[in-house]
Amino acid sequence: MRNLVLAMACLVLLTGCSGAVGSGLLGGVLGAGAAGGSYEYHLKRQKDRVEEDLKAGKIDQKEYEMRKDQITRDSFFQK
16 A cells, blocks of 8 residues: 555656645545555454454354455455
């Protein structure tokens, strides 16, 4: 995710970010990257929680697979 944001920021800088348009575009790119990163972090925490529930015996393997599949589908980066 960090590499994606960095690449987008470099692209904006190379295409010219003078004036309000470039600054707004750069701010939008960085804001979107931060929002995406926090969403992926949230999904990572959810995945960890599901794994802990399986190890603790709170859920069975079938429930684990269903919940993990849902988390994967919600992710921007299909793993």
